Amino acid sequence: MTRTLEGTILLGEEFHPTEGRLHVENGEIDAIEETQTDATDIILPAFVNAHTHIGDSIAKEAGGGLSLDDLVAPPDGLKHRLLRAASTEEKVEAMARTLQFMESSGTAAFLEFREGGVEGVEAIREALTGREIDPVIFGRESADAMRAADGFGASGARDNEFGEIREAARTAGKPFAIHAGERDPHDLTPAMDLDPAFLIHVVHPRQEHLDRIESEQLPVVVCPRSNLVTNVGVAPIRELTERTTVALGTDNVMLNSPSMFREMEFTAKLADVSAETVLRMATRNGAKLAGKEYGLIEEGRPAKLLVLDGNSDNLCGAEDWARAVVRRAGEADVKAVLL
Incomplete structure (x- = not known):
């Protein structure tokens, strides 16, 4: 199964916000492409x-x-x-x-x-x-x-x-x-x-x-x-x-x-x-x-991911995405869960 997610990706151990695309192949993060996108989703580890x-x-x-x-x-x-x-x-x-x-x-x-x-x-x-x-x-x-x-x-x-x-x-x-x-x-x-x-x-x-x-x-x-x-x-x-x-x-x-x-x-x-x-x-x-290899977004890791609607009434306008996810986001902002 192949799937592509677009938006702001919270990458690596420091959750660096990176605009781009994330490609999932057979349950694994196959590739991460840094590129401009119109998508407002926020992609983070589950x-x-x-x-x-x-x-x-x-x-x-x-x-x-x-x-x-x-x-x-x-x-x-x-x-x-x-x-x-x-x-x-x-x-x-x-x-x-x-x-x-x-x-x-x-x-x-x-x-x-x-x-x-x-x-x-x-x-x-x-x-x-x-x-x-x-x-x-x-x-x-x-x-x-x-x-x-x-x-x-x-x-x-x-x-x-x-x-x-x-x-x-x-x-x-x-x-x-x-x-x-x-x-x-x-x-x-x-x-x-x-x-x-x-x-x-x-x-x-x-x-x-x-x-x-x-x-x-x-x-x-x-x-x-x-x-x-x-x-x-x-x-x-x-x-x-x-x-x-x-x-x-x-x-x-x-x-x-x-x-x-x-x-x-x-x-x-x-x-x-x-x-x-x-x-x-x-x-x-x-x-x-x-004992799991997931919990962060890197190529080759299992694609256990959470997608939030960055344009929700709750999250739109946020200037610091890690801070917004931790201090403001909630279940109503969940757009997709990949497990």
């Missing part, structure tokens, strides 16, 4: 949502005002009770609707922490039937769930001893990731001692944690909207980006829409970082954690 809990789709906006532990702590936080009470069919249907929204709004891949053991992994695979979005599923609760999934996602070092499951994941050649530093700094060191593929949240790092993250080049996924909803604080996003690879996730569907547009805008206006940095967090950096 998003990678680096941390989700899609199963929470059955309980959107439940538990308003509850603490983090009361909302999501295993085994008896509200979301876990609601998940146990829902049928598999209800969970699959709700997850399928969320996946459809993510796909249509430009998300090429997501890294999912999947509750429910092996059954939970099987349920999200069923929900993915017919979808083009790429999943990276981190099973939870057991080694069997890890083996059925693409890796293991730990709740946090304060909740359990994960040494055995960490070794099982290593033996299986699968990634191990863990929540850390969400409530306080006390679980960061034991989490890092497990040699994870990446950490999630890191809201409360001390200097020794930041130094270790940098020296070990340990990637971090930040979820700022979720952290504000649960009232745990704000990660030091700028300092983290100066030290390591930082990706962006929307976290629990229970608490937030899985919209990367909303997460980018919130992050850009909350943290003192450039639009290009935020866009990289939402695209290439997440793709690196997912």
Whole structure:
């Protein structure tokens, strides 16, 4: 299949705005031609949502005002009770609707922490039937769930001893990731001692944690909207980006829409970082954690792309396209998604 896109292309790691044409051949970026064009479209890499809990789709906006532990702590936080009470069919249907929204709004891949053991992994695979979005599923609760999934996602070092499951994941050649530093700094060191593929949240790092993250080049996924909803604080996003690879996730569907547009805008206006940095967090950096070659526009890369209408009422007249995409664009501006 051959396809040609025209407009302003946000090229490479720095998302340099380049007027021209982009040629796609059999799902790959075949050629990029710099040339004048009348097209007003904006062409950028599709998003990678680096941390989700899609199963929470059955309980959107439940538990308003509850603490983090009361909302999501295993085994008896509200979301876990609601998940146990829902049928598999209800969970699959709700997850399928969320996946459809993510796909249509430009998300090429997501890294999912999947509750429910092996059954939970099987349920999200069923929900993915017919979808083009790429999943990276981190099973939870057991080694069997890890083996059925693409890796293991730990709740946090304060909740359990994960040494055995960490070794099982290593033996299986699968990634191990863990929540850390969400409530306080006390679980960061034991989490890092497990040699994870990446950490999630890191809201409360001390200097020794930041130094270790940098020296070990340990990637971090930040979820700022979720952290504000649960009232745990704000990660030091700028300092983290100066030290390591930082990706962006929307976290629990229970608490937030899985919209990367909303997460980018919130992050850009909350943290003192450039639009290009935020866009990289939402695209290439997440793709690196997912083990994918996409997330930026270069010849030879997979053509996982998002096309925005640069002449929409919302975007027309923008003078800085990376800044407009990050701080202003939304689902209504999406013209096409190539997955």
